[in-house]
Amino acid sequence: MKIVVLVKEVPDTYEARKLDSSGMLARTASELVPDEINERALESALRYQDAHKGTEVVVLSMGPESTVKTLRKMLSMGADSAVLVEDSSLAGADLVRTSAVLAAAVQREGFDLIVAGNESTDGRGGLVPAMVAEHLGLPLLPSLDTLEITAESVSGSCAIDGGTLVVNAALPAVVSVTERSAEARFPNFKGIMKAKKKPLAKISLADLGLSPEPGARSTVTAAVERPVRAAGTKIVDEGQAAQELADFLAANRLI
Amino acid sequence: MANILALIETTSTGGLKSSAAGLIGAAAQLGTPVAVLAATPGAGAASVAELGRLGAAKVYIAEGDGVGRVLTRPQLEALAGAVEAHGPAAVLVSNSNESRGVAGRLAVRVGGAVAAEAVGVRADGGRIIAVHSVFGGDYTTESTIEGGLPIITLRPGSIEERAEAAIPEVSTVTLVLAAGPAANIVELREAPAETGRPALRGAAKVVSGGRGLGAKDNFALVEQLADALGAAVGASRAAVDAGFVPQSHQVGQTGVAVSPQLYVALGISGAIQHRAGMQTSKTIVAINKDEDAPIFEVADFGIVGDVFTVVPQLVEAIKARQLAAV
Ligand SMILES: Cc1cc2nc3c(=O)[nH]c(=O)nc-3n(C[C@H](O)[C@H](O)[C@H](O)COP(=O)(O)OP(=O)(O)OC[C@H]3O[C@@H](n4cnc5c(N)ncnc54)[C@H](O)[C@@H]3O)c2cc1C
Ligand SMILES: Nc1ncnc2c1ncn2[C@@H]1O[C@H](COP(=O)(O)O)[C@@H](O)[C@H]1O
Numbered sequence: 034m035k036i037v038v039l040v041k042e043v044p045d046t047y048e049a050r051k052l053d054s055s056g057m058l059a060r061t062a063s064e065l066v067p068d069e070i071n072e073r074a075l076e077s078a079l080r081y082q083d084a085h086k087g088t089e090v091v092v093l094s095m096g097p098e099s100t101v102k103t104l105r106k107m108l109s110m111g112a113d114s115a116v117l118v119e120d121s122s123l124a125g126a127d128l129v130r131t132s133a134v135l136a137a138a139v140q141r142e143g144f145d146l147i148v149a150g151n152e153s154t155d156g157r158g159g160l161v162p163a164m165v166a167e168h169l170g171l172p173l174l175p176s177l178d179t180l181e182i183t184a185e186s187v188s189g190s191c192a193i194d195g196g197t198l199v200v201n202a203a204l205p206a207v208v209s210v211t212e213r214s215a216e217a218r219f220p221n222f223k224g225i226m227k228a229k230k231k232p233l234a235k236i237s238l239a240d241l242g243l244s245p246e247p248g249a250r251s252t253v254t255a256a257v258e259r260p261v262r263a264a265g266t267k268i269v270d271e272g273q274a275a276q277e278l279a280d281f282l283a284a285n286r287l288i
Numbered sequence: 289m290a291n292i293l294a295l296i297e298t299t300s301t302g303g304l305k306s307s308a309a310g311l312i313g314a315a316a317q318l319g320t321p322v323a324v325l326a327a328t329p330g331a332g333a334a335s336v337a338e339l340g341r342l343g344a345a346k347v348y349i350a351e352g353d354g355v356g357r358v359l360t361r362p363q364l365e366a367l368a369g370a371v372e373a374h375g376p377a378a379v380l381v382s383n384s385n386e387s388r389g390v391a392g393r394l395a396v397r398v399g400g401a402v403a404a405e406a407v408g409v410r411a412d413g414g415r416i417i418a419v420h421s422v423f424g425g426d427y428t429t430e431s432t433i434e435g436g437l438p439i440i441t442l443r444p445g446s447i448e449e450r451a452e453a454a455i456p457e458v459s460t461v462t463l464v465l466a467a468g469p470a471a472n473i474v475e476l477r478e479a480p481a482e483t484g485r486p487a488l489r490g491a492a493k494v495v496s497g498g499r500g501l502g503a504k505d506n507f508a509l510v511e512q513l514a515d516a517l518g519a520a521v522g523a524s525r526a527a528v529d530a531g532f533v534p535q536s537h538q539v540g541q542t543g544v545a546v547s548p549q550l551y552v553a554l555g556i557s558g559a560i561q562h563r564a565g566m567q568t569s570k571t572i573v574a575i576n577k578d579e580d581a582p583i584f585e586v587a588d589f590g591i592v593g594d595v596f597t598v599v600p601q602l603v604e605a606i607k608a609r610q611l612a613a614v
Contacts, residue, residue: 046541046561050423056431070542128392129401151385154541155423158404159383160441163360163392172471173360176385178535188474192535193386194297194305194444199475200359206469212525212542213535249401249436254417256429262567262586269579270593275601278573279609281589285571287493287550288517288606 034085034184036078037139038112039149039165040071040094042103046154056253057125058155060097067103070150072110072217074210078148079111079218081182089113091142095123095134101233109220109228116142120238122245128156129250132164137241140169146187147207151176162209172202178213290319290377291346293370295363296339297387300356300476302331304338306487307382310447312342314409314440315380318416321451322346322374326366326463328355336458343451348373352463359471363390365463368397371437373459378416380409383441391441400437407446416440424541424564443545445489479536485511486520488537493550494566496522496539499530500555500576500595507532509599510554516606522546522566524556540565554595558583575599 044050044063051062075092082088092107094100095118104115118138126134139147147166152159159176166173174180177189178197187208188201220228238245266281268274282288294311298304308323315321323344325332332349339347350366367379367390381391383405395402403418410417412432418440420429432438488494495517497510507527514521522539523532539546541561551569556562558574558581566572567586574587575595584590591598 046564048560050426052422052427052429056429127401128404129395132392132396152542156404158402158441159388160392160395160402160404163389164396166389167393167396170469172469173389174471175359175389190477191385194307194384195299196476196478198359198386198473199477200471201474202471203469206471249395249399249433251401251403251418251431251433251438254430254432256422256427258427259425259568264585265588265590267579267584267587267590267592270591270598274591274593275598275605278589278591278598278602279605282550282573282606283609287571288609 034081034145035089035091035143036081036146036148037091037093037142037144038071038075038078039135039147040075040092040103040107041068041153042066042094042096042100043068043153043155050155052256054256056256065099065103067106068150068153070152070154070210070212073212073214074148074150075107075110075112076215076217077180077210080215091116093135093138093142094118095131095138104233105228106220108231108233109224110218111224114232116234116236118241119235122238127251128158128160128164129248132161133168134238134241134243135161136165136168137243138236139165141241145204146182149207149209151209151211162207166207172206174200174202174206174208177208177210180208180210180214291322291374292319293322293324293367293374293376293379295367295379295381295387295390296323296325297382297384298325298327300478302327302334304335307384307444308339309342309450310445311380311382311442312344312451313449314442314447316343316451317409317449318411319377320345322348322370322376323456324348324366324370325350326355326362327351329353332460336456340456341453343454344456345454346374347456347458349458349460350463351460352465354463354465357473358465359473360389360393361465361470362463363387364393365465367394369461371398378438378440381439381441383443388441391439395439398437400439401433401435403431403433403438403440405443406440407443409440421545425545425568485514486518488520488522488544488546491520491546492548493517493519494522494539494546494548495519495552495554496524496556497527497532497554498524498556499526501527501532504532509595512603513552513554513599516603517550519550524562553583554599556583557581558586
């Protein structure tokens with residue numbers, strides 16, 4: 034079994050994140066890290082590998098050169114090899130473009146199963162996995178809280194408005210996982226040392242046979258920062274606080 | 289006016305999901321709303337009156353056996369058929385776990401482009417603009433689509449505009465799913481019906497509890513205050529992870545983003561990822577033992593105190609006022 038995990042590098046959600054005036058991510062404003070959801074996606078693949086020797090796990094990302102750091106972390110967690118699609122003409126690529134590039138790259142790599150995050154913490158679009166699946170003519174099991182992988186199939190459960198869907202598909206297939214899925218392991222010292230020697234291939238658009246001009250695309254036309262919120266009253270409870278809060282709510286017509 | 293398609297989400301019994309009103313409402317901001325529905329054979333007609341009441345000028349129904357058994361593809365084929373039949377200026381889809389994949393696939397299929405997780409839409413001359421709330425409300429951005437069909441996914445519960453009722457023109461086609469790889473729906477487990485409380489998305493008041501509640505049974509305190517205020521119940525990720533409440537109640541970066549008149553945070557530290565889902569609330573109240581908890585940085589009214597002492601007193605104080613007002 035060969036599992037390709039799609040990994041995106043994102044600004045750390047533990048810090049304030051910034052856009053520049055053109056609405057593009059200000060890459061220097063915050064530290065860039067593997068998206069937490071992609072560590073969980075990798076964990077799902079590694080758990081299958083732990084139980085089934087001979088499973089190959091590849092992490093794949095489209096991003097700038099700096100993404101190497103994210104891929105090395107994934108290698109130190111236990112992935113076997115990494116692929117980075119890096120091309121200056123991909124800066125600011127939208128969802129359509131990103132998914133076309135990722136689909137071409139996974140096809141070149143070969144796979145039985147593709148595991149992605151349900152949505153990225155910087156974009157929150159949650160559309161790339163479905164678009165990659167459409168390019169490849171494959172089924173997608175989206176937003177899985179639980180995931181079971183067998184040699185022939187994948188299955189799991191997905192929360193929807195009004196309940197939970199239990200879904201399955203034969204391999205090859207694409208799945209995306211949520212933050213309710215497998216909690217990621219920490220890389221250990223041995224893993225970090227081994228990661229330095231694992232293969233990390235960098236490929237360009239030309240390697241994928243893709244042209245640099247995008248077709249239909251979405252572009253940001255405006256970006257406005259919200260004014261900072263000021264702190265208000267803070268009181269220490271000495272038995273009177275509940276009454277004062279009730280007064281505050283009443284004065285603001287909230288009760 | 290140009291046709292604007294809205295993909296309608298349905299329940300297992302064929303009823304309309306609550307997202308329908310906002311989808312049709314948003315479509316009416318841009319042109320003539322066309323509701324697109326995938327239904328089991330013979331089941332589509334039952335929804336027409338309701339779709340008309342919500343403002344659909346036209347209803348495109350694709351009926352076939354795959355609906356409810358195969359994931360995504362029936363809705364994708366319905367939408368692709370409607371694109372051909374109605375030549376729309378834009379397509380609107382709910383950004384929900386079940387529907388957004390349809391939007392992504394349609395974009396690839398018809399050579400369109402997607403504006404994802406919009407919280408508003410408007411027409412600007414010949415262009416269609418999608419409005420987005422980015423990084424937990426830190427930024428508001430606008431985007432437009434060039435060179436292809438605009439496909440816009442809408443954040444559930446974010447559209448307040450409603451369309452005027454109409455008497456829809458209906459067309460019904462047969463949905464045929466080509467053989468091929470598919471994701472199958474094995475089972476739908478219906479969630480137990482919610483108690484009389486308002487839904488978290490779009491609620492005017494929200495009371496959320498965090499890890500500070502300490503145990504599942506103690507979460508009743510959050511519910512008691514919510515009921516006294518007529519509020520929806522929310523939670524931090526830590527409270528969800530601890531099993532105090534189901535994930536659908538999670539507020540934040542990876543949960544629901546809320547923007548109510550009143551947000552009350554009980555025993556929540558106010559991690560940046562939690563604030564990302566509630567910092568645009570009109571009024572924020574926080575009760576926390578730790579005077580340095582970051583939640584106080586965004587609170588209009590903060591109490592440094594124990595939720596187990598303050599909340600019961602607060603519930604009593606609110607009830608007393610409500611009685612006095614009668
Ligand atoms: C990628 C990513 C996404 C995330 N998404 C989300 C998200 O969507 N939503 C979210 O909430 N978190 C999210 N988190 C997690 C977030 O970082 C925090 O871990 C989480 O919000 C903490 O929840 P909490 O405030 O309930 O718990 P804690 O941080 O443990 O805080 C508990 C608070 O309760 C107070 N307390 C304890 N006992 C009492 C008492 N008796 N009375 C009063 N106060 C008391 C304590 O002083 C403390 O401040 C995300 C994290 C990551 C990395
Ligand atoms: N540039 C990228 N490189 C690799 N994987 C990506 C990229 N963008 C998105 N993905 C994958 O798609 C998932 C959902 O992303 P999104 O659709 O952007 O919310 C992510 O969690 C990744 O698994």
